[in-house]
Amino acid sequence: MLAEALILSAILFVIGMLGVLVRRNVIIMFLCIELMLNAVNLSFVALSRFIGIEGQIYVFFVMTVAAAEAAVGLAIIISIFRHYETVDVNNFNLLKW
Amino acid sequence: MISLGFISAGSIQAGGAGGFDPLLPGLILLLPLLGFALNGALALVSGRRSADRVRNSIPEEDHTAGSVPLTHSLPTWIGPGVLLGAFVLTAINFVRLLGVELTEPVIRSYWSWMPTGTLSVDAAIQLDQLSMIMMMVITGVGFLIHVFSVGYMKEDPGYPRYFAYLNLFVFFMLVLVAGANFPVMFVGWEGVGLCSYLLIGFWFQDREKADAGKKAFIVNRVGDFGLLMAMFLLFATFGTLDYGAIFAAAPDTLLYGGGIVTAITLFLLLGAVGKSAQIPLYVWLPDAMAGPTPVSALIHAATMVTAGVYLVARASVLFALAPVSAAAVATIGALTALFAATIALKQYDIKKVLAYSTVSQLGFMFMGVGVGAYAAGVFHLMTHAFFKALLFLGAGAVIHSMHHALHSTHKDWDAQDMRNMGGLRRFMPITWITMWAATLAIAGIWPFAGFFSKDEIIWYVGTAGAFSGLYVVLWGIALAAAVLTAFYMTRMMIMTFHGPNRTGEPESRHLHEAPLNMTIPLGILAVLSVFGGWINVPGSVRESFFGGFGVLPMSDWLDRWLAPVTQSADAVRASQLGAYADVAPVGGGHVVWGAIATVMALVVVIVTARYFLSQPIQPAHEDGEPDRGIGKVLYNKWYVDELYDAIIVRPLIGVSRWCWRVIDRVLIDGTVNAVGSVSKGVGWFGSLFQTGQVNTYAFILALSALAVLGAFIF
Amino acid sequence: MVEILFYIFAAVALGGAIGVVFQRNPVGSLLFMVATLASLAGIFVLFEAHFLAAIQIIVYAGAIMVLFLFVIMLLNLGHDYRKDLKMGLGMILAFAVTGGIAGILVRQLGGAGTSAVEQALPGPEAMDQLIQEQGIIGSIARPLFTDYVVAFELTGLLLLVALVGAIAIAKRRV
Numbered sequence: 001m002l003a004e005a006l007i008l009s010a011i012l013f014v015i016g017m018l019g020v021l022v023r024r025n026v027i028i029m030f031l032c033i034e035l036m037l038n039a040v041n042l043s044f045v046a047l048s049r050f051i052g053i054e055g056q057i058y059v060f061f062v063m064t065v066a067a068a069e070a071a072v073g074l075a076i077i078i079s080i081f082r083h084y085e086t087v088d089v090n091n092f093n094l095l096k097w
Numbered sequence: 098m099i100s101l102g103f104i105s106a107g108s109i110q111a112g113g114a115g116g117f118d119p120l121l122p123g124l125i126l127l128l129p130l131l132g133f134a135l136n137g138a139l140a141l142v143s144g145r146r147s148a149d150r151v152r153n154s155i156p157e158e159d160h161t162a163g164s165v166p167l168t169h170s171l172p173t174w175i176g177p178g179v180l181l182g183a184f185v186l187t188a189i190n191f192v193r194l195l196g197v198e199l200t201e202p203v204i205r206s207y208w209s210w211m212p213t214g215t216l217s218v219d220a221a222i223q224l225d226q227l228s229m230i231m232m233m234v235i236t237g238v239g240f241l242i243h244v245f246s247v248g249y250m251k252e253d254p255g256y257p258r259y260f261a262y263l264n265l266f267v268f269f270m271l272v273l274v275a276g277a278n279f280p281v282m283f284v285g286w287e288g289v290g291l292c293s294y295l296l297i298g299f300w301f302q303d304r305e306k307a308d309a310g311k312k313a314f315i316v317n318r319v320g321d322f323g324l325l326m327a328m329f330l331l332f333a334t335f336g337t338l339d340y341g342a343i344f345a346a347a348p349d350t351l352l353y354g355g356g357i358v359t360a361i362t363l364f365l366l367l368g369a370v371g372k373s374a375q376i377p378l379y380v381w382l383p384d385a386m387a388g389p390t391p392v393s394a395l396i397h398a399a400t401m402v403t404a405g406v407y408l409v410a411r412a413s414v415l416f417a418l419a420p421v422s423a424a425a426v427a428t429i430g431a432l433t434a435l436f437a438a439t440i441a442l443k444q445y446d447i448k449k450v451l452a453y454s455t456v457s458q459l460g461f462m463f464m465g466v467g468v469g470a471y472a473a474g475v476f477h478l479m480t481h482a483f484f485k486a487l488l489f490l491g492a493g494a495v496i497h498s499m500h501h502a503l504h505s506t507h508k509d510w511d512a513q514d515m516r517n518m519g520g521l522r523r524f525m526p527i528t529w530i531t532m533w534a535a536t537l538a539i540a541g542i543w544p545f546a547g548f549f550s551k552d553e554i555i556w557y558v559g560t561a562g563a564f565s566g567l568y569v570v571l572w573g574i575a576l577a578a579a580v581l582t583a584f585y586m587t588r589m590m591i592m593t594f595h596g597p598n599r600t601g602e603p604e605s606r607h608l609h610e611a612p613l614n615m616t617i618p619l620g621i622l623a624v625l626s627v628f629g630g631w632i633n634v635p636g637s638v639r640e641s642f643f644g645g646f647g648v649l650p651m652s653d654w655l656d657r658w659l660a661p662v663t664q665s666a667d668a669v670r671a672s673q674l675g676a677y678a679d680v681a682p683v684g685g686g687h688v689v690w691g692a693i694a695t696v697m698a699l700v701v702v703i704v705t706a707r708y709f710l711s712q713p714i715q716p717a718h719e720d721g722e723p724d725r726g727i728g729k730v731l732y733n734k735w736y737v738d739e740l741y742d743a744i745i746v747r748p749l750i751g752v753s754r755w756c757w758r759v760i761d762r763v764l765i766d767g768t769v770n771a772v773g774s775v776s777k778g779v780g781w782f783g784s785l786f787q788t789g790q791v792n793t794y795a796f797i798l799a800l801s802a803l804a805v806l807g808a809f810i811f
Numbered sequence: 812m813v814e815i816l817f818y819i820f821a822a823v824a825l826g827g828a829i830g831v832v833f834q835r836n837p838v839g840s841l842l843f844m845v846a847t848l849a850s851l852a853g854i855f856v857l858f859e860a861h862f863l864a865a866i867q868i869i870v871y872a873g874a875i876m877v878l879f880l881f882v883i884m885l886l887n888l889g890h891d892y893r894k895d896l897k898m899g900l901g902m903i904l905a906f907a908v909t910g911g912i913a914g915i916l917v918r919q920l921g922g923a924g925t926s927a928v929e930q931a932l933p934g935p936e937a938m939d940q941l942i943q944e945q946g947i948i949g950s951i952a953r954p955l956f957t958d959y960v961v962a963f964e965l966t967g968l969l970l971l972v973a974l975v976g977a978i979a980i981a982k983r984r985v
Contacts (some may be wrong), residue, residue, distance in 0.1 A: 020795050021796055021799060089790065090790065092789075093789030
């Protein structure tokens with residue numbers, strides 16, 4: 001069952017990555033990042049079953065970071081939306097000099 | 098703890114101290130440094146506001162009023178105070194040294210300064226007869242000049258800064274003469290150069306004065322190059338830079354008249370020439386008169402400029418081993434003595450006269466040490482410190498008074514131009530008398546100090562004719578320079594103090610004698626100028642009239658005093674060249690020539706005085722007709738500045754300009770710009786990938802991840 | 812039984828994930844995401860990570876997703892999503908790259924299921940024993956409050972910083 005879980009984790013991760021690449025809605029991109037984090041969590045949990053409890057501990061920390069990231073990231077999105085009146089990333093091109 | 102150890106202990110290295118136990122020698126050096134630190138701190142504290150307050154609210158006549166701020170009242174005590182302390186300590190050590198027969202210098206080594214590979218240099222000072230007498234002159238004359246400065250500089254807003262520099266100068270000068278090896282001496286050498294620069298440009302708001310400071314600094318660099326080269330050669334030859342080791346090994350290591358020792362000494366001479374303002378590097382000294390007058394007295398007459406003489410006397414063994422270099426020293430000295438004396442003939446600025454006189458007298462000292470009469474050179478150095486410091490301080494008092502007089506009616510005249518003075522003896526009797534004493538001393542009239550020292554030098558140059566015909570020529574030049582000295586000094590005195598007063602009636606009412614703290618140093622220096630020569634009455638004239646028929650004390654005292662320092666040099670010279678002649682080149686013994694010299698000087702003084710008293714002198718501003726012929730050439734200082742400008746400065750500027758246009762702008766700038774353009778192009782190409790779109794970045798990230806993964810697998 | 816449940820959950824998770832990416836309506840995407848998270852929680856249970864499964868539901872599906880929903884509602888994004896997800900060169904490239912990555916990962920991880928690899932690992936027996944001895948919570952809590960206590964405390968700090976930061980950024984006037 002380990003191999004299947006890891007393959008599922010990989011596919012979920014890649015789907016998340018695909019979402020980040022193809023979606024233009026910032027919130028959905030963000031959601032896809034959460035999906036990637038969950039994919040990683042899955043592989044941690046699957047491996048912890050065979051290796052040791054530490055994997056679950058890391059998942060715990062990943063969740064905390066994800067929560068913090070979601071809070072700050074959504075705050076940034078609100079702030080950006082207030083400025084541009086949109087969440088379409090194609091309209092954000094300030095990330096250059 | 099460390100500083101305490103520095104003051105009290107140090108390790109005694111040299112054997113044969115002969116019972117001489119110096120008292121706190123490190124403190125002699127530390128006291129002026131302490132003064133510098135305190136005064137420097139006060140100078141930083143004293144801002145422009147407080148300076149303005151002093152200048153505006155304190156009346157000129159009432160300097161002692163209680164409202165003077167601390168930043169200006171403390172330096173009055175700190176500045177001369179530390180010098181007094183240093184002088185007392187030096188004097189105590191000097192007296193202790195008098196009682197013992199010291200054959201080897203006492204060396205105090207404080208810490209290891211440069212322990213590198215084969216070179217080991219200690220921060221060490223050396224106490225012997227030569228350094229002690231130099232320290233006596235520096236701290237003694239220095240103290241008097243500090244006291245004088247209190248009166249002279251009191252109204253200046255930069256008063257604490259002035260004393261900070263002056264204290265620092267004394268510290269470096271003491272390091273110079275007390276250093277036990279060449280690097281330590283070099284620190285002092287450069288330090289006095291720095292202080293000289295700072296003090297010449299003391300009034301740096303004035304462009305001309307700041308430029309004079311720069312000129313002094315840059316010209317001195319030429320000499321410093323020579324000194325450095327000499328140090329490199331010494332290290333390459335001896336593997337050490339300690340005086341003791343080098344001078345002890347020199348007679349056995351170096352070939353008499355060999356190439357190495359000649360090169361070393363010629364480089365040393367270049368250094369000495371720069372610092373002591375000899376031909377061809379004398380041009381900075383007259384311009385150095387831009388500084389405050391007490392500075393001219395201390396640095397550019399009494400102490401720093403004599404460093405070159407000290408250097409030659411210190412390295413006497415090396416010069417004795419290199420007859421060519423010794424002859425070069427004497428020749429440069431003689432030429433400078435005559436050349437500067439001729440320029441002094443036609444100068445009207447009182448300080449310029451004294452400046453060229455200093456250059457000329459330094460030439461005499463060089464002659465003395467050049468012919469091997471090191472004691473005579475140091476003797477003249479000492480007496481010159483007395484009477485030239487006195488002359489400068491007297492000139493300072495005159496300028497001070499003239500400045501106030503001209504200032505009282507806002508007259509736009511030059512306070513230093515002698516044509517504007519005249520008849521000052523009625524207003525400034527003390528200055529007048531003391532300066533006459535110094536003038537008679539420098540003119541070489543018995544029994545003033547200068548007679549003994551200058552006569553001894555001339556005598557040794559003449560009797561060195563036994564070695565080479567060159568010295569006979571130099572002897573003639575020296576006599577001519579001595580006559581000219583008497584002439585221009587008398588001219589200066591007459592134009593300044595005698596004849597009718599030319600300042601103008603309303604101004605003359607404001608002429609006044611200097612205050613006590615300025616006249617007392619004048620008085621002390623006058624006493625030294627009169628009697629200072631008696632410490633070294635030549636033995637050959639002791640029984641004659643010139644020795645007071647044996648009454649004058651201490652015959653040949655200085656010669657015997659310095660004998661341990663110069664004995665190895667004397668031994669080399671005696672074995673290679675033989676003894677000095679007993680008579681002058683054209684016959685006549687020492688007594689005869691002493692008589693001739695003093696009578697000649699006396700006649701010149703009297704004739705000159707009569708001539709200038711009968712000559713109507715116009716104030717500078719009315720002087721419509723310029724000098725002609727040789728007078729004009731002399732007034733313009735033989736056009737040497739113009740010559741240097743034409744053959745050195747302008748070509749240098751031209752080459753620099755060419756370098757700037759071709760090398761700098763085309764080659765270097767071109768290369769740099771090309772590099773910049775290439776980077777810019779690459780950057781522009783790279784910036785095409787920077788769209789600012791998050792998607793693009795994410796895509797590149799994913800692509801890179803794919804690439805990395807692929808690299809792991811395949 | 813466990814195997815079957817695993818494949819069911821896996822299918823739901825995959826379907827949810829695909830729905831997240833390809834549902835144009837953000838609220839729909841969000842609901843697909845909740846489904847994925849829930850089925851992942853199920854898989855966690857299958858791997859004996861009961862505590863994490865609970866947290867997964869409570870924190871992720873409960874708190875974080877609600878936060879996302881709040882923001883979507885707050886920004887009133889229910890109507891301009893038609894332009895999203897347009898076919899084009901970018902989409903093709905994205906599929907190519909992610910497809911490549913997926914291919915590599917699946918190919919590599921497929922080997923992890925072989926008996927050789929599983930035998931090299933300590934195996935589920937050790938975990939079973941640990942859980943038996945210390946309980947499900949205790950087996951996580953013990954290392955969390957001993958070996959990882961510093962990191963654990965730091966997460967508290969991290970959450971505080973995130974809280975302050977989020978307020979500072981999102982507030983209209985600071």
